Each structure stands twice: as C-alpha cells, then as structure tokens.
Amino acid sequence: MTPVSRHYVLAAGGTGGHLTPAFALAAELVARGHHVALVTDERGAAIPGKPDFLPAHVLPAGRFGKNPLHWPRGFAAVLEGRKMARRLYETFQPTAVVGFGGYPALPALLGAQADGIPTVIHEQNAVLGRVNRLLAGRVDAIATAYPDVARLKPKYQGKVHLVGNPVRPEVMTLRDLEFPAFTADGLFRVLVTGGSQGARVLSEVVPDGLAMLPPALRSRLQVTQQCRAEDLDAVRQRYASHGIPAELGTYFEDMQARLADAHLFIGRAGASTIAELTAVGRPAILVPLPIATDDHQAANVREMVKAGGARSIRQEKFTAPELAKQIQAIAQNPEALATAAHAAWNCGRPNAAADLADILESFGGAPIQDVIRVADAAVAGAVMGGAATARVQP
Known part of the structure; x- marks a missing residue:
C-alpha cells in the first residue's frame, strides 16, 4: 500500500x-x-x-x-x-x-x-x-x-x-561506533570549535592551556581547531611556538569525521553542539557564550555536566591554567576519558x-x-x- x-x-x-x-x-x-x-x-x-x-x-x-x-x-x-x-x-x-x-x-x-x-x-x-x-x-x-x-x-x-x-543523519551514523581507542602511549586527539564563526577566546586560551599539560599528555596531542579567519595566523604561531601539531581552518566540511576521531571536544555550548556530542558520545569541556540570550548556553550544559560527560567553565574563568586543570581531570587516564564518553552518550536522544x-x-x-x-x-x-x-x- x-x-x-x-x-x-x-x-x-x-x-x-x-x-x-x-x-x-x-x-x-x-x-x-x-x-x-x-x-x-x-x-x-x-x-x-x-x-x-x-x-x-x-x-x-x-x-x-x-x-x-x-x-x-x-x-x-x-x-x-x-x-x-x-x-x-x-x-x-x-x-x-x-x-x-x-x-x-x-x-x-x-x-x-x-x-x-x-x-x-x-x-x-x-x-x-x-x-x-x-x-x-x-x-x-x-x-x-x-x-x-x-x-x-x-x-x-x-x-x-x-x-x-x-x-543530522550523517552524525547519527556515528552513534553505534566505539569510542576511539585512547591508550597511555597513543595519540590524544582534541577537536576545538567555536560555532559557525569561531570564537576568539578559544583561539587565545586553548593553545596555551594545552601547552601546560604534563609532558606525557602534551607530547601525544593532535589538535584540530576552527578559528576566525583573522585569528588563523596568530593561533598557528602559538601552536608552533609550543611545538604542538595542529590543523587549523575557518570551516571543515568533514566535521562529522573529525568528531568521530576526537577523544575530547572543547567549545561553546550551543544546543546543536551538545546534541551532536551526546549523540556520538564525546566528552567535552564547554565554555557557554556569556552573551547568549537568557544565558541559555549555561543552562544547556547542566544535564551533560551532571551526568559526568562534560565540564563547564564560565568564560570569565576560562584561563590557560584552568583549562589545563580540567583537561587533566577528564583525561587523566584512558578509563576516565572512556567513562566520560559513555556518560555523554547516555545523555543522547x-x-x-x-x-x-x-x-x-x-x-x-x-x-x-x-x-x-x-x-x-x-x-x-x-x-x-x-x-x-x-x-x-x-
């Protein structure tokens, strides 16, 4: 019929x-x-x-x-x-x-x-x-x-x-895939985005925060970061000065593939971002946009944070030392990161x-x-x- x-x-x-x-x-x-x-x-x-x-x-x-x-x-x-x-x-x-x-x-x-x-x-x-x-x-x-x-x-x-x-359907296809293997001596892949136009505060803080990680973790970093066009050169120089390999761009067409490979996400707390993180099961450090109407991004993170799948840092407290501290807390060992990933996955609908x-x-x-x-x-x-x-x- x-x-x-x-x-x-x-x-x-x-x-x-x-x-x-x-x-x-x-x-x-x-x-x-x-x-x-x-x-x-x-x-x-x-x-x-x-x-x-x-x-x-x-x-x-x-x-x-x-x-x-x-x-x-x-x-x-x-x-x-x-x-x-x-x-x-x-x-x-x-x-x-x-x-x-x-x-x-x-x-x-x-x-x-x-x-x-x-x-x-x-x-x-x-x-x-x-x-x-x-x-x-x-x-x-x-x-x-x-x-x-x-x-x-x-x-x-x-x-x-x-x-x-x-x-998006192409993101939903990732839900049943295993969290990428994260071992004590393997790569630590970090994905950083600030929304469709990037976020300057992420460009200013994230490279220096990653540089403050313990050598055993820092030496395994592989970073993908979305930036504003006007920030690209400065961010590239910062990563180069720290000796951290990073792929930078203003827009990535294959974002779902990069999300599939990521061990940790750092970025804003928009509704679609959180929906995709929880659909796929990726732990995150989220920085709510302080000028969002009714401070809704701060409200968006609560469920994921409460479940243990994310950590939230208000922008006024988002400094390089604080970021390094939170990354260590969520990625201190492979089991902790995998547990956070599963907690994020459980929040998905x-x-x-x-x-x-x-x-x-x-x-x-x-x-x-x-x-x-x-x-x-x-x-x-x-x-x-x-x-x-x-x-x-x-």
Missing part, C-alpha cells in the same frame, strides 16, 4: 542553531514520503548545509529590540509576513507547521493559526526562547530538547513532549527526529486530502528534485 504523503512547513530563524534540527527533521519527513518546505530569512536560505531537496521561502520577519521606537516597524513586518505565509499555505496546503524559534518563525506560525492549521514549536535550548514563549499558549504541541526548560509555564505541561534535539516527526504525523489531514496527496516514490522524487529558494510574493 502506498503511504500517505502529506505536506509540512518548517519555520526557523537563519542561524545554525535553529536550522540544524529543522534540516534533520526535514530529512526524516522526506524519508517517510512527505513533502516539506522551509520558511526562513535571507541568511537561512543561503546557509551552508541546507538540503538540496528542501525549498526555502523567504518571508519578512520583524525584530523587536529594546527600543520601542522600532516596534511599529517590527509589527508591520510580522503582519506582512503573516499575509504572505497564508498565500503560501493556499497552494502548499500543509497538514501542520512547526517552528524552531527565531523571528522568521513568528509570521509563519501566526499565519497557520489564522488558517486553522495545527502548529508545533520545538525548543532546542534549556530556556524557552522569545518567539516560542510568545506562541507557547497558542500552539497545539511543544517539543523540548531537555526535561527541564526554564520559562516554560507549568500550565502548558499537558502539551509538552520531550523529544531531544534532532541531529537519538530518536529526536523520528519522535518529532511522529508528533507532526499525529495531526492528520482530512481523508479526501490524504487521497489527493498520495504519491509514489517516483513522483515524490520528481517533485522534490526541483527544490529551489523562493521569495513568497505579497
């Missing part, structure tokens, strides 16, 4: 933190035979890693800063985006719309609610984001990545589903994409719609093969 093919809209802000789980969900839905469209902003439509099968529709999204003088313009943009979203829904006819946070999700969800289309929000962080807080009372379901989410009102618990944070897809599929279309939308794999492939970026016309 040919499976029912439905249409779903995924709405997300233009950052990797919002879009990475959206892309993972899109892959799951398409694998189930559904059609998926993305609503985002200009950044999201052009972001590296967007699947070729996923058409992107750019809508205006108002931003509301602290200055009230800017609010009227923001409201006007939201209303215009809402109108354009409804025009999209007239032709695409989604069964449900899911928002992943960020201002571009707001008009898409408001438009769906105006048309009586079921809506779901997914919160990647351990603190409910601004747009999701605004919409939590009006959506049909709330999916979370953590069991405890700050700023999520208790009265909404009846529609909360703990699913985790969807992870590998079924996040499937569980979130199940929630969306629970909002079924009317029987007549299901009959219309039934399509065999060849037709579905032809339709999705022509995906492109489009601007919704007002």
Whole structure:
C-alpha cells in the first residue's frame, strides 16, 4: 500500500542553531514520503548545509529590540509576513507547521493559526526562547530538547513532549561506533570549535592551556581547531611556538569525521553542539557564550555536566591554567576519558527526529486530502528534485 504523503512547513530563524534540527527533521519527513518546505530569512536560505531537496521561502520577519521606537516597524513586518505565509499555505496546503524559534518563525506560525492549521514549536535550548514563549499558549504541541526548560509555564505541561534535539543523519551514523581507542602511549586527539564563526577566546586560551599539560599528555596531542579567519595566523604561531601539531581552518566540511576521531571536544555550548556530542558520545569541556540570550548556553550544559560527560567553565574563568586543570581531570587516564564518553552518550536522544516527526504525523489531514496527496516514490522524487529558494510574493 502506498503511504500517505502529506505536506509540512518548517519555520526557523537563519542561524545554525535553529536550522540544524529543522534540516534533520526535514530529512526524516522526506524519508517517510512527505513533502516539506522551509520558511526562513535571507541568511537561512543561503546557509551552508541546507538540503538540496528542501525549498526555502523567504518571508519578512520583524525584530523587536529594546527600543520601542522600532516596534511599529517590527509589527508591520510580522503582519506582512503573516499575509504572505497564508498565500503560501493556499497552494502548499500543509497538514501542520512547526517552528524552531527565531523571528522568521513568528509570521509563519501566526499565519497557520489564522488558517486553522495545527502548529508545533520545538525548543532546542534549556530556556524557552522569545518567539516560542510568545506562541507557547497558542500552539497545539511543544517539543523540548531537555526535561527541564526554564520559562516554560507549568500550565502548558499537558502539551509538552520531550523529544531531544534532532541531529543530522550523517552524525547519527556515528552513534553505534566505539569510542576511539585512547591508550597511555597513543595519540590524544582534541577537536576545538567555536560555532559557525569561531570564537576568539578559544583561539587565545586553548593553545596555551594545552601547552601546560604534563609532558606525557602534551607530547601525544593532535589538535584540530576552527578559528576566525583573522585569528588563523596568530593561533598557528602559538601552536608552533609550543611545538604542538595542529590543523587549523575557518570551516571543515568533514566535521562529522573529525568528531568521530576526537577523544575530547572543547567549545561553546550551543544546543546543536551538545546534541551532536551526546549523540556520538564525546566528552567535552564547554565554555557557554556569556552573551547568549537568557544565558541559555549555561543552562544547556547542566544535564551533560551532571551526568559526568562534560565540564563547564564560565568564560570569565576560562584561563590557560584552568583549562589545563580540567583537561587533566577528564583525561587523566584512558578509563576516565572512556567513562566520560559513555556518560555523554547516555545523555543522547537519538530518536529526536523520528519522535518529532511522529508528533507532526499525529495531526492528520482530512481523508479526501490524504487521497489527493498520495504519491509514489517516483513522483515524490520528481517533485522534490526541483527544490529551489523562493521569495513568497505579497
């Protein structure tokens, strides 16, 4: 029997933190035979890693800063985006719309609610984001990545589903692989990233911190570090002066392969980063971004730290001596590092994409719609093969 093919809209802000789980969900839905469209902003439509099968529709999204003088313009943009979203829904006819946070999700969800289309929000962080807080009372379901989410009102618990944070399929293939062998005389591979744009504090602290490790550990180091372009030369010189072999770059296309080989990760505590670390099972030293909204990165690390899979250092205390101290504590012997890796693995929620897809599929279309939308794999492939970026016309 040919499976029912439905249409779903995924709405997300233009950052990797919002879009990475959206892309993972899109892959799951398409694998189930559904059609998926993305609503985002200009950044999201052009972001590296967007699947070729996923058409992107750019809508205006108002931003509301602290200055009230800017609010009227923001409201006007939201209303215009809402109108354009409804025009999209007239032709695409989604069964449900899911928002992943960020201002571009707001008009898409408001438009769906105006048309009586079921809506779901997914919160990647351990603190409910601004747009999701605004919409939590009006959506049909709330999916979370953590069991405890700050700023999520208790009265909404009846529609909360703990699913985790969807992870890219290519990363999920690493989950069943063994932690790379770490012996008393083997290489100690360290992976350092600071997010899509790198992080200057990591470039300044990590080389000197690694240089302070005991000789027996330091002599076995093999480092891969993502840096800002403007920091590359200085970081390269620092590693060279310490005699530590390091591969540096502004972007690594094969990041999943490097994660597979890593014994220890050092970096920020974004939701997608933690989801991938726990999916694969890699111990980490995490430095929450101090300017993150509502300090959500500090909240993100708590579960992994409590389990023993990571150590967290606030940025104001992130010094070379402190880093060296924490590395020794987590990698003092092969057994300790392997135990931390297993603790991180236990925090993973590998079924996040499937569980979130199940929630969306629970909002079924009317029987007549299901009959219309039934399509065999060849037709579905032809339709999705022509995906492109489009601007919704007002």
